[in-house]
Amino acid sequence: MSTVPVVRSADSEQDQRRAAAALAAAGVRRGDRLLVSAAASPALLAVVLGALRTGVVPVVLDPGLPAAERAALAEDADAALDVGDDPAQLLSGSEQAELADVPLARPMHYTSGTTGRRKGVWSGVLTDDDARALAAEEIELWGFDRYDRHLVLSPLHHSAPLRFAIHTLLAGGEVLLPGPFDAARAAEAISALRPTTTFCVPTHLQRLTARGDVEWSSFRRLVHAGAPCPEPLKRAVLEALPEGSVWEFYGSTEAQFTVCSPEDWFAFPGSVGRARPGRRLETDERGQLWCAVPRWARFEYWRAPEKTAAAWRGERVTVGDLGRIDDDGVVWLDGRREDLVISGGVNVYPAEVEAVLDAHPDVVESAVFGVPDPEWGQRVVAAYVGDADVQELTTWARERLGAAKRPKGLHQVEELPRTSTGKVRRLDLPGALGLDGA
Known part of the structure; x- marks a missing residue:
């Protein structure tokens, strides 16, 4: 070797x-x-x-x-x-x-x-x-x-x-x-x-x-x-x-x-x-x-x-x-905090990734969450509201985030699910996007 x-x-x-x-x-x-x-x-x-x-x-x-x-x-x-x-x-x-x-x-x-x-x-x-x-x-x-x-x-x-x-x-x-x-x-x-x-x-x-x-x-x-x-x-x-x-x-x-x-x-x-x-x-x-x-x-x-x-x-x-x-x-x-994604042993906090995505001029708001992954434990996924092109937003994230934090999937949506008090329900997004069995 x-x-x-x-x-x-x-x-x-x-x-x-x-x-x-x-x-x-x-x-x-x-x-x-x-x-x-x-x-x-x-x-x-x-x-x-x-x-x-x-x-x-x-x-x-x-x-x-x-x-x-x-x-x-x-x-x-x-x-x-x-x-x-x-x-x-x-x-x-x-x-x-x-x-x-x-x-x-x-x-x-x-x-x-x-x-x-x-x-x-x-x-x-x-x-x-x-x-x-x-x-x-x-x-x-x-x-x-x-x-x-x-x-x-x-x-x-x-x-x-x-x-x-x-x-x-x-x-x-x-x-x-x-x-x-x-x-x-x-x-x-x-x-x-x-x-x-x-x-x-x-x-x-x-x-x-x-x-x-x-x-x-x-x-x-x-x-x-x-x-x-x-x-x-x-x-x-x-x-x-x-x-x-x-x-x-x-x-x-x-x-x-x-x-x-x-x-x-x-x-x-x-x-x-x-x-x-x-x-x-x-x-x-x-x-x-x-x-x-x-x-x-x-x-x-x-x-x-x-x-x-x-x-x-x-x-x-x-x-x-x-x-x-x-x-x-x-x-x-009993599960890590709702706001934490653990991908390959690396802690990824959605708010940190969301701040980068939301800074794009064509993104109104975003929500980041984890979905099961057989290799990484979880992978980072994002849903966003806005007119940003998926490929353009992928490049934007790649230039501003470390590898573990970059969303492995970006999903454009009309709106994000929220509680009665207005808080985004991140845990509802995998099911809404058909990713809960991913």
């Missing part, structure tokens, strides 16, 4: 020290933000970890963002330095800086918002004790050690893939970077390179299990999240992999809530397991899930105090998902 970059902990540590020295020389200080929007590479991991281990907070953006969206996020992040798609520029010097044993912060990721404005998830710089507790929690939960070979299947601008890669390196293991997900390339990497761990979303699993030629026996831990996993697919993965190796969790960019072991899933199929260690889950009168988290897992929404206040009640936080907790402490999701 073609060469797959292998990031070894000791080699990466030297690059992390060079990155930290370069950041200091550039005047980037503890608590400052470093903007980076690059594809997965050894340099990206070194720069992110070199920043984190000196208290600099990397703001990791999708390298595929349209220019206007990236510019808006860059302005909002107010970074001390922007290295764009070339983190390796920080590794060219010979000077090395001292590093803390563990990250002193969490990366800042932007998560989509129901109002259409993306929110930065900001944790600031942690105390030394909290930083150690945060790293220890992640390493102990998944059992990372120096013998691990972690396969990266998801983009590193998402929080979970980056978190798994970082903590593998901190534990002394190796990280394999086969590039953007391709089922054939991933299958070859799994069979040839014998990874021990990976993080993935159900779309990856669907594509890989469909091949029938993947040698799964090297895995001790395959962890999936990001979207509901259909029960037949989950059973196929459990059957294909070594006993005890397939785990699941429920969480978000903001916080981690549950862990589901294979034993719990077999006992309670369709659940998302129990509260992660150190967490406590409960529901409110609306069925909304709230989670009490330890001090080191707290966050705020960057420069959005009203959104932060709405998300927290004391030590408890919610991201708005609905669910149930049974008498055994097992958590069941």
